[in-house]
Amino acid sequence: MGPSAAESLAAGLGWTLSSPGPAIWVVVVQAILVLPWAFGAGWLADDLFGRSVEAARFARSIDVVLVAELFKTQALGFHTWLVTLAGAGLVFVATSTFLTGGLIATAGAPRPSARFFFAEGGRALPRLLRLLGLSIPFFGLVVMLPGVVILRAADSWAEDALSDGVGMALRVSSVLLVATIAALTLAAIDAMKIQRVRKPDVRLWRVFRHGLAFAWTSPIRTLVLYLPYPCLLLGLVVAWAWVDVRIGRSGWALWALGLAWQQLGAVVRGLLRSAWVASLVFHGWPEGHGHEATLDTEAANMKSET
Amino acid sequence: MIAALVLLTVAQAEMGETPSSRATVELRPTFEPPLSLAELRGPLTLSGAANYEETLSYDLEALLEPDSATVRGRGVVRWTNRGRVPVRELWWHLYLNAFRNERSTFMIxxxxxxxxxxxxxxxxxGSVEVTALSARLVDGASAAKLDLTNGFDLLPARTFEAPDDGNDEDRTVMKTPLPFSVAPxxxxxxxxxxxxxLPKLFARAGYVGDFYMVAQWFPKLGVLDVADASGSPRMTDGPAVSAAGPLTEGLxxxxxxxxxxxxSEFFSDYGHYRVAITVPxxxxxxxxxxxxxxxxxxDGMVTYVHEQARVHDFAWVADRRCLAIDDDFDPTRDVDATKRAHVAQVLGLSPEDLGLSPVKIKLLIQPxxxxxxxxxxxxxxxxxQWFGLWYGAYPYPTLTIVDGPSAARAAMGMEYPTLITGGVTWPALPGVGQPESVTVHEFGHQYWYGLxxxxxxxxxxLDEGFTTFSTAKVLAETYGAFAWVPKIGGVPLEPWFGGLRLSEEDKFRVMALWAPDTDAVLRPAWLYRDARSYTANVYFRAALVLSELERVLGDDVFARAMRLYHLRWRYRHPSTHDFQHALEEVSGQSLDxxxxxxxxxxxxxDYAIDDLTTRRRATRPPAASSFSSSSSSSSSSRVSLFDTSFVIERRGNIAQAVSVDVAFEDGSRQSVTWDGRYRWHRVTLTSSSAATSARMAEASLSKLDVRRVNDGQTTEREWRAGAAVGTHVLAVLQVFASLIGVLF
Incomplete structure (x- = not known):
């Protein structure tokens, strides 16, 4: 009998705190990835209003009116940003898949090296991308399509509700229902990812079947294991944003403080992600905790070299 | 008086127009104003009642049948010809027919x-079917009396008209020829x-559950464009539209x-309404x-009889679920003496001139x-209080506020004479602008549309823009800026983001930016490019126009003009020209x-400052000591001169004179003016100190300027703005990457 969900979560958190390296590498890679966009935006802002008498206001805090002016009158149209973000999104997806491969491969390894992390991420990438080709349509079919139907139906019923309470209850219930379906489906897909990395020889369709069995045979257990991370992540983002919007950028010191706070938030999110992936790995492969029996030979050799 | 200069030189640069050339524009005929500037104090204290001349009286009975969402009605309307020529037809609004099918003009x-x-x-x-319509000339001063059998049956000759778009499927306007003439x-x-x-509620009128919003429910007469003293018909000021009915030779x-x-749905004559409403x-x-x-x-039914004179519509609501709360506005308790004194001072009146009347307020609210x-x-x-003090007392004894159920939101935020619908979505935390904003706005329509x-x-x-402008004044004075609260799934993120507060005027600017030059502020409602342009121009850019008028004319002049316009045109149908006329009358300026x-x-x-540079010129000795100075004299005996240069650009298509303030390192300032007509103007200055910034002078900051960010420039680049934006984008994208990590 495998560990309970709570034991797996605790084990994942413990491993991450004792081996924070993978989490840090995730943060560093993500930062490098987004830096060009950040520099570009900063440069654009500087070009547009660096010499404006209103520039100091921009620096102090978000000025909704000036932002609206820029978007509506400076050809910074919403669609331009949408296309830019969509392009960025594709790069982010590929990178995230790579990082996930690295995290799954190193989960449970004592003091995993950077070389091992990146090598395993690279090795797992083609397999995970092939899985992506299957999991994205699967997610669309199982979550997106019913999700739209459920949310629209609930919205329609809520519109006819005579009291706010009933309407709100309908909307919240529909969101929770869709979130539950999404969580179970994502858990299944994550189980597939873990098997895809940890058992590279298993065929895709068997991986797929394994993932479904993992997530859906015991949905309560899966949710207990799976939901803490996204809930914590969202809470963390809101808390981080609450503080961030209150840090003015009127001087070097405050600007540096704001930057440090942003990066601290990124590191905590990275640790959280690492802990979560490790929890899932330990739950599926309890024997992998502390020894690499399930890793393929090449990866194990590489790890032993380090 | 830079403001006055600015105002007087407003002109279209492309046309090369000047105020004097504009002044030759021929204006449409209008009534002689009944009130004159010479008697301004008098007009500003009147109630406007002298304007009233009753054209209509409705005496109606309505029976609500909830099971079929039907109102059965009957009654008599007396219409008096206030024109100068006989009338041989009547035109009616049958607006519930907009909901008959999906081919009506409203639906399209x-x-x-x-x-x-x-x-x-x-x-x-939804629909309204006229089952009987019988007319007879009034003999003497007899009271109007329902009589469906002895008059001339108007139904056989009725036709449905589509004066605005020719849509044959539209049955919202009915014409009934009369077998006789109605003399002036x-x-x-x-x-x-x-x-x-009644339709299931999706737009203003209809039902949902046990809530019935009964508006536009009875055959309502149109407005006869009566002729002025010259015999010309009175028309509104808007661009030519295919208005209803024949118009030949002005007679x-x-x-x-x-x-x-x-x-749009409102334009009708003032009259006296008496309606008996029977409901369970x-x-x-x-x-x-x-x-x-x-x-x-x-039989378990009850009849409520309501009556009101000097209104141009009648609406009602029936709801089985709501609570009724009776309250009042008591001037002796609710009018702030300090505010009244301030308003009186601005208007040039005494506080005693600003007497308000008590009002019974009924709130029908969901449990x-x-x-x-x-x-x-x-x-x-x-x-x-606010509208009463500034524009004149609210003259009606009642105000009913309706808070509908969640599912009736399509009927909320509406105005009818002495009845408004509000609307609030749970949870509405303090500091969030509902229900306050909608309540004040819809009440504002009692003045701008109602009176x-x-x-x-x-x-x-003239109604939405004026109401939006006035609402902002009330809200700013009473509540300050409301929090702009983003929501997720209808749940507001307050208090986490409550710090983001927008003043009403800022809201105007943001909203007006959605369509800064798509349409004119003055245009028939159905001819705007789309709903966004309609909203941006009619509500928000219109409010900015009024703010700009207030800025250039001055608070007191503008306030007096608004009051004059309001009181002069109470119970009547003014046009944009009439508003302009009131402004010009009080200010003494042409606003063409x-x-x-x-x-x-x-x-x-949109005026921009660009290419600001300041350079030290080759030094020269001070004039007084130049003869005795040598070339090796110390630098302290020499005077530095700086050449400063910048360009003022006109990037918008509305031209106005502008003033630019240039600030220098030694604290001195210099002002530069430009007529603002050509596309750009280069300014060069020589000074003893380096310039630090050039910015539009306060007096030149038009409320209609769409880009504040380019209104001034500094010589030194401000690094913090770009750095702040860069790091914010970095952080947001890092969060984005984290969230993607959940999925991939």
Whole structure:
């Protein structure tokens, strides 16, 4: 009998705190990835209003009116940003898949090296991308399509509700229902990812079947294991944003403080992600905790070299 | 008086127009103003009652049948010909017919979806069917009396008209030829019976559950464009539209009776309404006017009789679920003496001139919204005080506020004479602008649409823009800026992001930016490019136009002009020209150019400062000691000169004179002016100190300027702005990457 969900979560958190390296590498890679966009935006802002008498206001805090002016009158149209973000999104997806491969491969390894992390991420990438080709349509079919139907139906019923309470209850219930379906489906897909990395020889369709069995045979257990991370992540983002919007950028010191706070938030999110992936790995492969029996030979050799 | 200079030189640069050339524009004929500037103090203290000349009286009975969502009605309307020529036809609004099917003009324009995204349900349409219509000339001074048998039957010859778009499927306007002429001053009684089927609520009128919003429910007469002293018909100021009825040589009577449009529905004559509403006795009823009688019946029904004079419409609501709360506005308790003294001072009146009347307030509120009752009532009292002090006392004895159920949101935020609908979505935390904002706005319509009956079809900015502008004043004075609260799944993120507060004027600017030059502020409501342009121009850019007028004319002049315009046109139908006339009368300035550019044509203001440089010139000795100085004299005996240069650009298509303030390192300032007509103007200055910035002078900062960010430039680059934006984008994208990590 495998560990309970709570034991797996605790084990994942413990491993991450004792081996924070993978989490840090995730943060560093993500930062490098987004830096060009950040520099570009900063440069654009500087070009547009660096010499404006209103520039100091921009620096102090978000000025909704000036932002609206820029978007509506400076050809910074919403669609331009949408296309830019969509392009960025594709790069982010590929990178995230790579990082996930690295995290799954190193989960449970004592003091995993950077070389091992990146090598395993690279090795797992083609397999995970092939899985992506299957999991994205699967997610669309199982979550997106019913999700739209459920949310629209609930919205329609809520519109006819005579009291706010009933309407709100309908909307919240529909969101929770869709979130539950999404969580179970994502858990299944994550189980597939873990098997895809940890058992590279298993065929895709068997991986797929394994993932479904993992997530859906015991949905309560899966949710207990799976939901803490996204809930914590969202809470963390809101808390981080609450503080961030209150840090003015009127001087070097405050600007540096704001930057440090942003990066601290990124590191905590990275640790959280690492802990979560490790929890899932330990739950599926309890024997992998502390020894690499399930890793393929090449990866194990590489790890032993380090 | 830079402001006055700015105003007077407003002109269209492309046309090379000057104020003097604009002044030659021929204006349409208008009434002689009944009030003159010479007697300004008098007009500013009147109630406007002297304007009233009753054209209509309705005496109606309505029976609500909840099971079929039907109102059976009958009654008599007396119409008096206030024109100068005989009339041989009557035009009627039958606006519930907009919901008969999806081919009406309303449906085509709205695409079957209006008012907060609610869709039309074709299984529950609406209509009004006139089952009998009988007319007879009034003999002497006899009282109007329902008589469906002895008059001339008007139904056989009736036709449905589509004066605005020729849509044969539209049945919202009915014409009934008369078998006789109604001479000027003569009256006709029309007895009628009708069946109004209410649609399932998706736009303003209809039902949902046990809530019935009964608006546009009876055959309502159009407005006869009466002739002025010259015999010319009075028309609104808007661009030419295909108005209803024939118009030849200025002597034919013309009915102003537009089809029901997605953006507009109000224009009718003032009259006296007496309506007996019968409903099941477990329903609460709110209606236009004062309740003068209640009659209970043995069959479980009850009749409420409401009456109101000097209104141009009648609406009512029946709801089985709501609570009824009676409250009041008591001038002795609710008027702030300090505010009254301030308003009196600005208007040049005495506080005693600003007497307000008591008002009974009835709030019909959903049980789950009970906690918001005080917020509704406080907002209403604040509005009654503000509008009453600035524009003239609210003359009606009642005000009914309706808070509908969640599912009736399509009927919320509406105005009818002495009855408004509010709307609040749970949870509405303090500091968030509902229900206060909507309450004040809809009450504001009692003044701009209700008391001053401008034509919402042809000149919608005269009610929506004026109300938006006035609402902002009340809200700013009473509440300050409201929090702008993003929501997730309808749940506000307050208090986490409550720090983000927008003043009403900032809101105008942000909203007006959605369509800064798509359409003119003055344009028929149904001819705007789309709903966004309509909203941006009619509500928000119109409010900015009024703010700009207030800025350039001065607070006191503008306030007096607004009061004069309001009181002069109470119970009447003014046009944009009449408003302009009141402004010019009080200010003594011609505003032709301003109205031509900012109101009657699309366009925006945008002046920018660019290419600011300041350079030290080769030094020279001071003049007084130059003869004795040698070339090796110390630098302290030499005077530094700086050449400063910048360009003022006109990037908008509305031109105005501008002033630019240049600041120097030694604290000195210099002002530069430019007529603002050509596309750009280079300024070069020589000074003893380096310039630090050049910015538009406060007096040149037009409220219509769409880009504040380019209104001034500094010589030194401000690194913090770019750095702040860069790091924010970095952080947001890092969060984005983290969230993607959940999925991939």
């Amino acid at each position: 324009e709205s695409k079957g979806m209006t008012r907060r995204g609610v869709r039309f349900d074709p299984r529950a349409p 001053g003569q009256a006709v009684d029309v007895s009628m019976s009708f069946v109004s089927k 034919e009577p013309r009915w102003n009776c537009h089809q029901y449009h997605a953006n 006795d477990d329903y609460q009823v709110g209606a236009t006017g004062a309740r003068i009688a209640v009659r209970e019946h043995s 789950e919204h009970r906690a918001y009752a005080d917020r509704y009532l406080d907002a209403a009292r604040a509005a009654i 001053v009956g401008s034509n919402e079809f042809e000149e919608p900015w 150019a301003f109205f031509a550019n900012a109101v009657r044509s699309p366009g925006f203001v």
